[in-house]
């Protein structure tokens with residue numbers, strides 16, 4: 445839907461507003477929302493954390509679309525770490541023996 449908003453702007457859409465403002469505005473929002481996630485965690489508030497994390501994820505997705513970074517690339521990156529991380533874990537366990 446975010447990609448579609450960039451390709452087919454919809455009047456009154458917040459996503460369209462972010463794309464119109466441009467990269468610096470999107471980056472500012474990512475920074476703000478990251479801080480709000482940190483504050484939510486420090487407040488130990490599950491409700492706040494849920495709300496602010498959703499805000500952060502949304503703004504990061506807007507950033508990825510703005511930068512023409514396909515979401516699949518992020519999924520690929522995470523998937524490629526699966527094997528890597530378990531190997532690191534094995535190495536740590538071996539070093540402890």
Ligand SMILES: N=c1c2ncn([C@@H]3O[C@H](COP(=O)(O)OP(=O)(O)OP(=O)(O)O)[C@@H](O)[C@H]3O)c2ncn1[C@@H]1O[C@H](COP(=O)(O)O)[C@@H](O)[C@H]1O
Nearest residue numbers: 445446449454456457458459460461473476498499502503
């Ligand atoms: N998931 C979201 C989403 N999460 C957060 N937000 C908006 O992010 C803004 C964050 O709030 P802030 O108070 O920080 O920002 P603000 O004061 O409203 O605006 P600025 O600070 O940016 O000037 C709010 O206006 C929220 O509505 C979102 N806006 C849209 N979506 C989804 O994006 C899709 C397209 O929506 P539209 O772009 O509105 O058509 C739909 O599926 C929506 O549900």
